[in-house]
Amino acid sequence: MSLQKSLGSSAAWMSLAASSMSIVSFVVFIIISRILSPDEIGLVVFAILVVEAGRIIINGGLSISIVQRPEWEEDYAATSFYISCCYGVIVTLIVLFIGVPLTAKLYAPAAASILAVLSIIFMLEAIKVVHDGKLRRDLRFKAIAIRSILSSVISSIIGIYLALHGYGVWALVAQQLSGQLIVTALTIIGANWWPRWQFSLQRAGEAIHMASPMMLAQFINTLCSTLVEFMVGIILGPIALGIYRIAGRALFILQEIIIRPLEQTTIPVLARMENAQARAKATLRILRINSFVILPIFFGTAAIAEEFIALVFGEKWHSSGALMALLALGSTPFALRIQINATLTAEGKSRWVLLNMIATLLTTLIIGYLLIPYGTHYAAIAYVVINYISGAISMVIFQHIFRCGFIPMLNVLWPSHLAASIMLCICLAVKQWLPQTLPAATQLLLLGATGGISYFFLCVVIFRNETRNFLGECLKIMPLKFSPLLLRIQSWARLN
Numbered sequence: 042m043s044l045q046k047s048l049g050s051s052a053a054w055m056s057l058a059a060s061s062m063s064i065v066s067f068v069v070f071i072i073i074s075r076i077l078s079p080d081e082i083g084l085v086v087f088a089i090l091v092v093e094a095g096r097i098i099i100n101g102g103l104s105i106s107i108v109q110r111p112e113w114e115e116d117y118a119a120t121s122f123y124i125s126c127c128y129g130v131i132v133t134l135i136v137l138f139i140g141v142p143l144t145a146k147l148y149a150p151a152a153a154s155i156l157a158v159l160s161i162i163f164m165l166e167a168i169k170v171v172h173d174g175k176l177r178r179d180l181r182f183k184a185i186a187i188r189s190i191l192s193s194v195i196s197s198i199i200g201i202y203l204a205l206h207g208y209g210v211w212a213l214v215a216q217q218l219s220g221q222l223i224v225t226a227l228t229i230i231g232a233n234w235w236p237r238w239q240f241s242l243q244r245a246g247e248a249i250h251m252a253s254p255m256m257l258a259q260f261i262n263t264l265c266s267t268l269v270e271f272m273v274g275i276i277l278g279p280i281a282l283g284i285y286r287i288a289g290r291a292l293f294i295l296q297e298i299i300i301r302p303l304e305q306t307t308i309p310v311l312a313r314m315e316n317a318q319a320r321a322k323a324t325l326r327i328l329r330i331n332s333f334v335i336l337p338i339f340f341g342t343a344a345i346a347e348e349f350i351a352l353v354f355g356e357k358w359h360s361s362g363a364l365m366a367l368l369a370l371g372s373t374p375f376a377l378r379i380q381i382n383a384t385l386t387a388e389g390k391s392r393w394v395l396l397n398m399i400a401t402l403l404t405t406l407i408i409g410y411l412l413i414p415y416g417t418h419y420a421a422i423a424y425v426v427i428n429y430i431s432g433a434i435s436m437v438i439f440q441h442i443f444r445c446g447f448i449p450m451l452n453v454l455w456p457s458h459l460a461a462s463i464m465l466c467i468c469l470a471v472k473q474w475l476p477q478t479l480p481a482a483t484q485l486l487l488l489g490a491t492g493g494i495s496y497f498f499l500c501v502v503i504f505r506n507e508t509r510n511f512l513g514e515c516l517k518i519m520p521l522k523f524s525p526l527l528l529r530i531q532s533w534a535r536l537n
Contacts, residue, residue, distance in 0.1 A: 066216075067294045069197045073204045073212060074287060074354055083279030085213045086286045087148055088156040090267045090274075091140055092163075092217070097263045099128045099167045102255030105386065106248055107174030119236035120244040121252075122171045129167025136160045149279055151210075158214055162221045169225045172232035181231070188227040196220030254391040261398035262382070265405050265431070272409045273420050285417050287354055288346075288364035292372055295338060317388060321443035324384040328377065329453045333500070333511045335376050336461035341492040343369035344468035345485050352481040364421045371425030374432025377454075381435040390442055397438055401431040456507035460499040467495045 074082060103121045110117065137160055145153035176185055200216030208215070229235075270289075274282035342349075346369060347362030354361070378401070385394045405427050412423040436450060471491045475484055500508040 064294070065193045065197045067290070069200045069204075069216060070290055071353055072201055074358070076204055077209060079280045079283030079287075079358075081210050082283035082286060083274060083281070084149055084152045085155060085210050086270070086282055087144070087152045087274045087279070088159050088214075089217065090270055091136065091144070091156055092159050093267065094260065094263050095132045095136055095160075095163055096166050097260045098132050098256065099125065099163055100170050100256065100259065102252030102257075102259060102391075103248060104170050104174035104177065105255050106252040107171055108178040109251070109389070110178070113175070113178070114244075115237065116239055116241050117244045117248065118171055118175070118234070119239050120241050121174075121248045122236040123240050124245060124248060125167045125170040126164075129164045133160050133163045136163070147275060152279070155210060155214055159217060161218060165221045165225045169228040171236070172228045172234060175232045175234055176228065184231040188224060188231060191227060192220050192223035195223055254395050255386065258382075258391060258395040258398045261395070261402050265398060265401045265427075268402070268405045269409055269413070269420055269424050269427070272413045273417065276413050277417065277420075281417050284358070284361050285364060285420060287350070287358045288361035288417075288421070289368050291349065291353075291365065292339070292342065292368050295342070296372065296375070317443055320384055320388055321439075321445050324380065324439070324443075325445075325449060325453050327380060328450075329457075329511055331376055331380060332373075332454055332457040333508075336373055336457045337464055337492065337496045339369045339372045340461040340465040341468065341489065341496075343367075344465055344472065344492060345488045348481045348484045348488070352485065360417075364417055367418070367421035368424055371421075371428040373458075374428040377432045378428070378435040381439045384439070385442065388442065393438055393442060397431075397435055400434050401427070404430050404434075456504045457511075460496060460504055463499055464492050464496040468492045 103125050107118065107121060137157060141153045141157050141160075144156050173185075176182075196216045196219040199219050200212050203212035203215050270282060270285060273285045343366045346365035347359075350358055350362040350365055378397070382394050382397060385391070385397070405423075408423045408427050408430075409420070412419040412426075436447075439445060440447060440450065468488050468491050472484075472488060475487065479487075500511075
């Protein structure tokens with residue numbers, strides 16, 4: 042199978058896994074959010090944010106370093122395993138003896154006890170880091186997908202059962218712990234590998250030297266993604282964090298389904314391409330596909346956000362609707378930054394990834410400090426501004442590293458942006474004419490149909506050449522089983 046087809050097949054499996062996991066966890070979150078108050082949701086969310094940051098440190102970039110090694114070397118893998126376990130112990134101790142007391146003092150005592158229990162996740166994560174890297178370097182994304190789906194389904198059943206039996210916030214805690222335990226066990230079984238009792242100082246130096254910049258970059262990237270929520274919680278309190286989290290939850294699901302699979306699969310595939318020029322061209326193709334698919338989804342979400350929140354989560358979360366609309370508009374440049382960072386990683390430019398993340402972190406701190414104290418709406422505006430600034434910075438770095446001109450990137454991005462923007466305006470105009478007495482579900486269906494039809498019309502009639510290029514790129518990377526469907530679409534729309 043060619044690298045392009047491998048990318049398409051891998052992305053399809055990861056999309057399936059992400060879709061299944063996200064949909065299941067989203068259903069669980071809906072059920073629990075209808076039971077819990079905004080204050081209780083805010084308590085658990087803050088602890089989970091801390092855990093996610095700790096996971097990055099434990100991974101330490103070691104999983105990616107395993108993927109990037111030209112050959113699988115037993116002594117390097119074993120050494121990396123024991124380094125990862127050391128990271129797990131260190132992070133667990135830091136969280137228990139520093140993070141938990143600070144959470145109790147600066148945020149809420151109840152969140153501190155939740156964080157203490159969730160710290161078990163750190164060692165479970167540490168054990169599977171190298172095994173996960175082995176699966177990814179072997180392009181065994183089908184095994185990763187099955188692992189993810191099973192863990193999501195089983196842990197969600199546990200979470201729902203406990204929530205319905207009155208366990209409150211601990212239902213979410215149990216879901217997190219059981220999910221991590223199952224993922225770790227299945228990853229070790231799937232990799233079919235266990236380290237020998239060997240540790241090489243030379244290999245340790247190589248692993249730390251190679252992985253540390255990426256670990257720092259990933260940690261900063263996690264901070265960039267979660268810092269706004271951290272600041273909302275610390276500055277505005279648990280209730281505000283709960284409301285903000287509900288607004289972003291559906292968008293997070295979309296990101297996991299659409300954006301993350303390509304990020305995870307492009308690193309090993311691009312890393313095996315011949316040269317930087319080939320990687321740059323492949324990245325532009327991916328960005329074209331991403332923009333044509335992602336933009337209408339997120340812009341359309343902005344149009345239906347308020348109705349969606351009211352229908353799915355209930356009227357008590359009504360204030361999250363307007364926040365969701367703003368957050369949706371800020372999600373598209375996030376996808377651009379994620380993809381460019383994946384390409385830089387495959388190119389071995391981890392220090393440039395780190396520089397990009399530091400710039401984004403500084404932007405987040407400054408914009409968040411200026412806007413978040415004024416309330417959750419300003420926090421959502423801060424998210425939008427931060428993502429567009431960081432997206433522009435990512436484009437400048439990509440152009441510098443790959444000697445890619447501004448015009449080629451603009452040609453890839455502008456048609457889908459313009460089409461999605463027009464679609465959004467059409468949906469908002471239709472929304473004003475809909476009777477307010479219509480049920481929320483009916484409004485969602487009508488607005489969704491309006492968005493889909495208008496975007497398709499714009500692509501086929503006005504942006505014909507760009508759409509033809511988009512379908513051509515899809516045919517190059519999609520698995521063969523999807524080719525007949527794409528060819529029929531091309532023929533029906535006369536875009537051959």
